[in-house]
Structure formats: structure tokens, C-alpha cells
Amino acid sequence: MNEHRHWTPVFDRIPEEKRNRILASAVAEFAKRGFSAASTAAIAEAAGISIGSLFKYFRTKEDLYLAVVELGLQTLDETLRPIVESGEPLLTKVERIVDAAFASRGVHDDLNRLYNRFTTEADADLANRLSRSLEGLTAEAYSRMIAEAQDRGEIRRDLDPRVAAFLLDNILLMLQFSMSNEYYRDRLALYVGPRTVEDDDTLKRAIMTFLRSAFAE
Amino acid sequence: MNEHRHWTPVFDRIPEEKRNRILASAVAEFAKRGFSAASTAAIAEAAGISIGSLFKYFRTKEDLYLAVVELGLQTLDETLRPIVESGEPLLTKVERIVDAAFASRGVHDDLNRLYNRFTTEADADLANRLSRSLEGLTAEAYSRMIAEAQDRGEIRRDLDPRVAAFLLDNILLMLQFSMSNEYYRDRLALYVGPRTVEDDDTLKRAIMTFLRSAFAE
Amino acid sequence: MNEHRHWTPVFDRIPEEKRNRILASAVAEFAKRGFSAASTAAIAEAAGISIGSLFKYFRTKEDLYLAVVELGLQTLDETLRPIVESGEPLLTKVERIVDAAFASRGVHDDLNRLYNRFTTEADADLANRLSRSLEGLTAEAYSRMIAEAQDRGEIRRDLDPRVAAFLLDNILLMLQFSMSNEYYRDRLALYVGPRTVEDDDTLKRAIMTFLRSAFAE
Amino acid sequence: MNEHRHWTPVFDRIPEEKRNRILASAVAEFAKRGFSAASTAAIAEAAGISIGSLFKYFRTKEDLYLAVVELGLQTLDETLRPIVESGEPLLTKVERIVDAAFASRGVHDDLNRLYNRFTTEADADLANRLSRSLEGLTAEAYSRMIAEAQDRGEIRRDLDPRVAAFLLDNILLMLQFSMSNEYYRDRLALYVGPRTVEDDDTLKRAIMTFLRSAFAE
DNA sequence: TATGAATGAGTGTTCATTCAT
DNA sequence: GATGAATGAACACTCATTCAT
Numbered sequence: 070m071n072e073h074r075h076w077t078p079v080f081d082r083i084p085e086e087k088r089n090r091i092l093a094s095a096v097a098e099f100a101k102r103g104f105s106a107a108s109t110a111a112i113a114e115a116a117g118i119s120i121g122s123l124f125k126y127f128r129t130k131e132d133l134y135l136a137v138v139e140l141g142l143q144t145l146d147e148t149l150r151p152i153v154e155s156g157e158p159l160l161t162k163v164e165r166i167v168d169a170a171f172a173s174r175g176v177h178d179d180l181n182r183l184y185n186r187f188t189t190e191a192d193a194d195l196a197n198r199l200s201r202s203l204e205g206l207t208a209e210a211y212s213r214m215i216a217e218a219q220d221r222g223e224i225r226r227d228l229d230p231r232v233a234a235f236l237l238d239n240i241l242l243m244l245q246f247s248m249s250n251e252y253y254r255d256r257l258a259l260y261v262g263p264r265t266v267e268d269d270d271t272l273k274r275a276i277m278t279f280l281r282s283a284f285a286e
Numbered sequence: 287m288n289e290h291r292h293w294t295p296v297f298d299r300i301p302e303e304k305r306n307r308i309l310a311s312a313v314a315e316f317a318k319r320g321f322s323a324a325s326t327a328a329i330a331e332a333a334g335i336s337i338g339s340l341f342k343y344f345r346t347k348e349d350l351y352l353a354v355v356e357l358g359l360q361t362l363d364e365t366l367r368p369i370v371e372s373g374e375p376l377l378t379k380v381e382r383i384v385d386a387a388f389a390s391r392g393v394h395d396d397l398n399r400l401y402n403r404f405t406t407e408a409d410a411d412l413a414n415r416l417s418r419s420l421e422g423l424t425a426e427a428y429s430r431m432i433a434e435a436q437d438r439g440e441i442r443r444d445l446d447p448r449v450a451a452f453l454l455d456n457i458l459l460m461l462q463f464s465m466s467n468e469y470y471r472d473r474l475a476l477y478v479g480p481r482t483v484e485d486d487d488t489l490k491r492a493i494m495t496f497l498r499s500a501f502a503e
Numbered sequence: 504m505n506e507h508r509h510w511t512p513v514f515d516r517i518p519e520e521k522r523n524r525i526l527a528s529a530v531a532e533f534a535k536r537g538f539s540a541a542s543t544a545a546i547a548e549a550a551g552i553s554i555g556s557l558f559k560y561f562r563t564k565e566d567l568y569l570a571v572v573e574l575g576l577q578t579l580d581e582t583l584r585p586i587v588e589s590g591e592p593l594l595t596k597v598e599r600i601v602d603a604a605f606a607s608r609g610v611h612d613d614l615n616r617l618y619n620r621f622t623t624e625a626d627a628d629l630a631n632r633l634s635r636s637l638e639g640l641t642a643e644a645y646s647r648m649i650a651e652a653q654d655r656g657e658i659r660r661d662l663d664p665r666v667a668a669f670l671l672d673n674i675l676l677m678l679q680f681s682m683s684n685e686y687y688r689d690r691l692a693l694y695v696g697p698r699t700v701e702d703d704d705t706l707k708r709a710i711m712t713f714l715r716s717a718f719a720e
Numbered sequence: 721m722n723e724h725r726h727w728t729p730v731f732d733r734i735p736e737e738k739r740n741r742i743l744a745s746a747v748a749e750f751a752k753r754g755f756s757a758a759s760t761a762a763i764a765e766a767a768g769i770s771i772g773s774l775f776k777y778f779r780t781k782e783d784l785y786l787a788v789v790e791l792g793l794q795t796l797d798e799t800l801r802p803i804v805e806s807g808e809p810l811l812t813k814v815e816r817i818v819d820a821a822f823a824s825r826g827v828h829d830d831l832n833r834l835y836n837r838f839t840t841e842a843d844a845d846l847a848n849r850l851s852r853s854l855e856g857l858t859a860e861a862y863s864r865m866i867a868e869a870q871d872r873g874e875i876r877r878d879l880d881p882r883v884a885a886f887l888l889d890n891i892l893l894m895l896q897f898s899m900s901n902e903y904y905r906d907r908l909a910l911y912v913g914p915r916t917v918e919d920d921d922t923l924k925r926a927i928m929t930f931l932r933s934a935f936a937e
Numbered sequence: 938t939a940t941g942a943a944t945g946a947g948t949g950t951t952c953a954t955t956c957a958t
Numbered sequence: 959g960a961t962g963a964a965t966g967a968a969c970a971c972t973c974a975t976t977c978a979t
Binding site: 536537538539540619620621622623624625626627630631633634635638639642646659661662663665666667668669670672673674676677678684685686687688689690691693694695696699705706709710712713714716717718719 | 753754755756757836837838839840841842843844847848850851852855856859863876878879880882883884885886887889890891893894895901902903904905906907908910911912913916922923926927929930931933934935936
């Protein structure tokens with residue numbers, strides 16, 4: 070719960086390959102079942118280690134969860150940061166994030182699901198720390214970019230830059246969830262039909278049209 | 287899991303007041319802890335009945351969860367349907383949904399959280415049935431309205447009506463979650479600042495400005 | 504650790520016969536293995552109940568231990584109190600306690616061993632409460648009786664009544680332990696030889712001679 | 721459990737200073753927690769060695785316990801033997817043992833507690849061997865001294881020398897326990913009051929008065 | 938119909954002991 | 959000889975579900 074590292078020094082010392090296997094197993098299990106239904110025994114078995122070892126690496130199930138969540142956040146951060154901090158215009162960034170969301174399908178499914186789960190499960194304390202951690206990045210960057218674009222007269226001036234940033238991120242976050250979460254996947258299909266769901270390019274273009282229009286002028 | 291009623295005939299026969307007490311306790315517990323951490327004993331106790339009775343009314347914990355989820359969906363449906371099926375223009379509907387989201391804060395917190403939770407927890411089978419159940423309503427209504435407005439030349443013609451409906455709902459759904467879920471609440475504050483978070487009118491107006499712009503022309 | 508009852512209301516409601524079976528199993532297990540080596544599963548099995556039930560009756564292993572210890576104390580108290588509070592002369596009381604110690608052999612072995620164990624295992628907090636509970640009885644009664652006998656000139660006046668009471672109880676306590684504890688049993692045999700160990704009357708008489716001499720005049 | 725040495729040849733070969741550190745750590749841990757709650761990892765860490773090494777020196781936790789218990793007995797033996805085997809009169813010896821008990825407070829607390837613990841924890845096999853080992857010394861010496869003093873007409877003739885020796889040792893053993901064990905410490909305070917408990921000289925004198933009276937004539 | 942005591946598989950976690958380095 | 963990572967059986971405890979009353 071607090072600000073300390075969530076794994077023991079022993080975990081630092083084991084081979085990287087093993088470390089990754091363990092983290093991947095944990096991500097998969099927590100993503101699939103959520104924190105409380107996840108089984109530490111299942112994680113250990115999937116990783117090919119003993120339960121004893123798992124608890125040598127992480128003091129508690131909660132520590133393991135936190136470690137894995139922060140790892141997920143870091144991975145997302147590493148995907149978003151170069152895009153968000155590039156000097157490109159807002160809508161270019163947005164387009165690249167949309168691309169990244171589609172690209173994550175199949176390859177970061179577990180991470181996406183995990184991200185979705187902890188935004189839902191987190192208690193007050195964790196929620197606050199975690200929202201700061203990831204959303205801080207986009208909240209700040211989007212708001213600033215929108216404000217600057219307004220100053221330069223590139224986009225309409227009547228939008229509140231922070232609210233616009235929030236709404237933009239709502240769209241992008243839900244898009245990301247729609248790639249991996251069962252419910253949101255079905256929901257997307259319900260909206261755009263089974264044909265369009267498979268046609269990434271058409272979907273992307275339609276999304277960008279909407280967003281361009283929202284900011285346009 | 288399957289398509290049948292989730293409670294027993296006995297549940298139909300008990301007094302309505304008792305029935306409501308039980309469902310309310312279940313909503314509260316599932317909303318607070320999620321499916322697997324929720325305790326059937328806690329639900330029974332909160333409802334003032336014995337565990338024995340609870341399991342006379344619902345065959346399993348899962349049945350109780352499903353019953354409660356479908357009840358929640360029904361409640362949401364009852365809120366949305368009159369708005370969505372009214373003859374009003376799209377943006378008037380949207381404004382009324384935004385209003386409803388803000389109004390739900392404090393009064394439908396448990397329902398909001400429950401809705402958030404099962405969209406995250408649902409497995410393939412449940413997800414499909416449930417998405418159909420609620421999202422079907424808005425997916426259909428929004429898409430049709432947008433298409434009709436385009437036909438009449440009220441709004442821009444370059445939007446794909448179904449994708450636009452999807453993106454619009456992304457915004458509204460996340461707004462609703464932001465009213466009750468800890469993580470999304472903090473995230474909203476991070477975007478708009480602690481002052482605006484308390485100033486519903488300013489927030490609503492800014493949201494509507496954005497949406498009007500997105501559809502405008 | 505604190506002053507509350509150590510069992511749940513459920514335990515009060517079950518048949519007395521079952522309650523006694525459970526307590527007896529617990530006394531036996533704790534006496535045999537001590538607190539930390541004792542197995543709750545073994546206790547449940549010996550009592551012919553499920554582990555689930557055991558933990559319905561006692562919130563924790565510690566509560567079960569405390570319940571059983573206090574029960575043991577109570578039993579000892581019930582044996583000693585009538586003797587100690589009778590109006591008889593000191594040495595008559597002592598003789599009756601010696602008799603009770605011998606009589607406890609075979610019938611209260613587990614209780615004796617348990618008593619021995621917790622005097623050894625108790626931590627500061629428990630030690631203080633428990634010593635007060637049982638030793639308070641004899642400490643007070645013996646000291647007073649000795650002082651009164653001195654006032655009446657029945658016994659020698661140069662003894663400190665409280666220290667004499669302490670030393671008297673040392674002898675009686677160790678005698679009691681010597682009836683059931685393996686180590687002290689062997690030790691007694693080592694002192695008095697295997698023949699005398701079996702000859703209760705001779706042993707009792709020799710003990711009383713010593714004590715009479717200590718107080719005499 | 722059997723009669724062989726409890727450590728490996730490797731333990732003989734390491735530096736004495738290290739050997740002592742390990743034994744001291746083990747005494748402290750076993751004294752504090754008892755056999756089954758004691759942690760081998762804690763002992764190794766306190767001694768500044770690895771667990772691997774600890775198990776190179778002692779085949780099992782039990783062997784370590786036995787080694788340490790026998791070491792403790794040896795230390796006690798070394799304290800008692802010169803007193804008990806001196807040519808002094810019985811009551812002089814007794815007085816020196818009482819002095820030693822008081823002197824052990826604070827300096828041999830761990831050893832006292834350990835002694836107390838294994839007299840309680842020992843099973844049949846161990847109990848027999850250990851009682852022989854230490855109590856043999858005093859049982860023999862006291863009994864003989866009392867008998868001889870009776871022959872010389874120094875003390876009363878009506879005491880059974882072996883029973884008297886047993887009762888004398890009961891008093892001295894409990895006195896020793898009362899110096900370190902939490903329960904017996906509180907019990908002593910209960911008997912003699914908080915003031916006398918701190919006043920060693922008064923206490924010692926009162927004890928000797930009692931014992932002198934018991935043997936007197 | 939209502940109750941709540943009973944169940945036992947399953948959970949997270951510990952720890953003496955082993956063994957490759 | 960020394961290390962400490964690895965093991966897995968065992969532990970205390972929980973909880974959905976059953977069923978006798």
C-alpha cells in the first residue's frame with residue numbers, strides 16, 4: 070500500500086528470464102480473475118516455480134499484485150510517453166495512440182485487462198496513487214497541447230482545454246479496453262457491426278474524423 | 287450463466303419489501319467488493335435474513351450476482367430509455383444523460399460501481415448477453431438518430447453514424463464511472479482540477495460544448 | 504489477549520457433551536505439544552468435528568488456547584478453593600492439597616501438564632493475568648493463615664508469613680507437576696527411588712513431616 | 721534423541737568464537753520461543769552465519785536444541801557442582817545456591833528460561849536422560865548430606881533424607897525459575913509484594929530462616 | 938418456509954531442510 | 959567449507975453451500 074518496493078532483493082538476483090516468466094504468469098492470472106479470485110498457487114505453477122519461492126520473491130499476494138500493476142503502468146507509460154512528449158500536433162499524437170491501441174490487441178491483452186481491472190478494483194489509497202502515476206502523464210500533456218493549439222489559433226477557442234483533454238482520453242481509454250475486455254469488445258461489435266470491427270483502417274479513419282471535427286476550426 | 291431466471295419461485299412469493307432489502311444488500315456488497323470477494327453471509331446479515339433463506343431464494347452466489355446485475359441493468363435502462371426514446375434532438379438527449387450522470391452521484395453510487403465492475407469481470411458468455419442487454423439500447427438509438435440528423439442536414443455528413451455513436455457513448459460511460467469509482471474520480475480531478483470537479487454546471491457546459499463541436503455544422 | 508470471552512455464542516448453544524469433547528481434545532493436544540506445535544486440525548479430528556466448526560466456536564487458535572487454559576485454571580480453582588477456604592488449620596489444608604495432588608495422577612494428567620506448560624510459555628501479558636487468577640487464591644490464603652497461626656502462638660514467629668507461603672507453594676506446585684510431567688516424574692523417582700514413588704502413603708507422610716517441622720514450635 | 725553427540729565434526733573445527741556465537745544465539749531463541757516456535761533462520765541470522773552452515777553443523781533443529789540444552793545443563797552443572805561437592809554443611813550449600821539463583825537474574829536469564837522450557841517440553845525419552853543428567857547431581861548430594869547430618873545428630877532424625885532433598889530442591893528450582901520466567905516472576909511478586917521482590921537480602925534471609933527451621937533441631 | 942450449525946476444499950503463507958554453486 | 963535460493967508439506971483460517979430441525 071505504501072511507497073516501498075514490492076519485491077524482495079532475492080527477486081532482483083534471479084535470472085531475468087525467470088523474473089519475466091513469473092511476472093507474466095502473475096499478469097495473466099490477475100488479469101483473468103482479478104485480485105481476490107487470483108490464486109497464488111496457480112501463478113507459481115504457471116511460472117514453473119514453487120509457492121515457497123514465489124513468497125520469497127514477494128512478501129504477500131498484495132505485494133505481487135502491486136508489483137505487477139506498477140509494471141503494467143510502466144509498460145503503458147513507455148508506450149505513451151514517446152508519443153505524448155513528441156513535438157507533434159495534437160491530432161497526430163492522437164492518431165498514433167489510436168494506432169497503438171489497435172496494435173496492442175493480441176499482444177498486450179493481459180496488460181490491457183489488468184489495467185482495466187485495477188481501475189475498477191482499486192481502493193481509495195491505491196486509486197489515488199495509481200491515477201496520479203499514469204493519468205498524470207496524459208492529463209498534463211493533452212491539456213497543455215490543446216491550450217497551445219488554441220493560442221496559435223489552430224483549433225476552436227471555446228473548448229475548456231482540460232475538459233476537452235478528459236473527454237479525449239475517455240474515448241481513447243475505452244478504445245483500448247475495447248481491444249481486450251470481453252464486455253467492451255462485444256459492445257464495440259454491437260455499435261459498429263461485426264464487419265467494421267475487423268476492418269481496423271475504416272474504424273481508425275472514422276474515429277479520427279470524429280475527433281478532428283470535435284477540435285476543428 | 288444461461289438464459290433462465292436467476293431466482294427461485296420462493297423468492298417471488300416473499301413480501302416485496304423483503305425482496306428489495308435483499309437485492310439492495312446484494313448490490314451494495316457486490317459493488318463494494320466485486321464478485322469473488324463479496325460474502326454471501328454479509329449479504330444475508332445486511333438484509334436481516336438467514337444464509338439458509340438466501341440460498342433458498344438463489345441457488346448459488348453466481349445466480350444472486352446475475353440477478354442483481356440484471357436488476358441494475360434494468361434500473362439503468364429505466365433511466366436511459368425515456369431519454370433515448372424521446373423524440374428530442376440528439377444533443378438534447380445527450381445533455382439529459384449528462385445531467386442524469388451527475389444526478390446519480392451519491393444516489394446511485396452502488397449501481398454505478400456495480401455496472402463498472404461487471405463490465406470488467408464478465409466472462410465471454412456473460413459479457414455477450416449483458417452488452418446486448420444494455421448497450422443495445424443506446425447503440426441502436428444513437429446510431430439511428432445520428433444518421434437521421436445527417437439525412438436532414440442538421441449535422442456534418444462525414445461522420446460514420448455508428449462509430450460516432452460508439453465514441454459518444456465512450457464519453458458518457460466514462461463520465462458515469464467518474465461519479466462513483468475511486469480511480470476514475472481521482473482521474474477526473476487530475477484532469478479538471480479540484481475546483482471544477484465540484485462545479486457541476488461549468489463541467490457540464492464544457493462537455494456539451496465539446497460534443498456540439500464534434501457533431502456541428 | 505484481552506479480557507473478553509474466548510468462545511463464540513455458537514459454542515454456548517451446542518450440546519454439553521460435544522462441548523466437553525472439544526475442550527478435552529484441546530486440553531490434550533495443548534498439553535501434549537504446547538501452544539505453537541499444537542494442531543487445530545488434530546484437535547478437531549480428535550473431537551470428531553470439522554475444522555470449520557472448530558473455528559465457528561473459537562475465532563482463533565489463541566482463543567481456543569485461552570479458553571482451555573482458563574477452564575483448566577477454573578478446575579484447579581474448584582479443587583483448591585474448598586480446601587483453602589475451609590476453616591481448618593494450615594497443615595490440615597496442606598495435607599489435603601498433597602492428597603489432591605496424588606489423586607490427580609491419572610485423572611487430571613492433561614490438565615496438570617497444561618498448567619505446567621502455560622506457566623512456562625506465557626508471555627508478559629498473559630502471565631500477569633493468569634498468575635493473578637490462580638496464585639492469587641493460595642498466595643492470599645496461605646499468607647493469612649500463617650500470620651494468624653503466628654498470632655495465636657501455634658507456630659514459630661520468626662518466619663515471614665508471605666515468604667513462607669511462597670516456599671510452601673513451591674513445594675506443592677512441584678509436587679503436582681511431578682505427578683504428570685515426564686521430566687518431573689523421572690526427577691521424583693531419582694530423588695526417592697522407584698519403590699517410594701509407588702508408595703503414596705510413605706511419600707505423603709514424609710512430606711508432611713518435613714512441612715510440620717518447617718512451621719513447628 | 722539418542723545418546724550420540726548432537727553436532728557434526730565440522731562444528732568442532734570452526735573457531736571457538738564462532739561456535740559460541742551460534743550456541744548463544746540458539747540459547748536465546750529457544751529460551752524466548754520454545755522449541756517449535758523457534759526459527760532456525762532467526763538463529764542463523766543472529767549468529768551471523770548462513771542457514772546452510774547451521775545445518776552443516778547440526779543435522780536437524782532437534783539436534784541443535786539438544787546440543788544447546790546439554791550445554792545449558794553443563795553450565796548449570798558447573799555452577800552447582802563446586803557448591804554441592806564442597807565439604808560445607810548443608811545449609812551453607814543451600815545458602816550459596818540461593819545466592820547463585822539471585823545472582824543469575826539478568827545474567828543467565830536465557831539459560832534459566834531454557835532450563836524451565838525443556839523440563840516442560842521434554843518427551844519421555846529426553847526427560848529421562850536429562851533428569852538423570854542434572855538432577856542426579858543434586859539428588860545424590862543433598863540426600864547423602866542430609867543422611868550424614870542426621871547420623872551426626874546435627875539435624876532432626878525424623879526426616880526421610882531423600883524426600884527432604886526432593887522438597888528442598890523443589891524450593892530452590894522454583895526460586896530459580898522465579899528469577900527469569902514471566903509467570904513465576906509475577907507469582908513471586910504476588911506472594912511477597914512488590915517491595916520485597918526488589919529487596920534481595922530480606923528475601924534471602926527469610927528463605928534461609930524457613931529452611932533452617934525445616935531441618936532444625 | 939426459515940433457520941443456522943456443519944462441512945471441507947481451498948486459501949495465503951511459513952519454515953525446516955536440501956543442494957548446486 | 960560456505961552460501962542462500964529452492965522446495966513443498968503443513969499450517970491456521972475462510973466461505974459457499976447443505977440439511978436437520
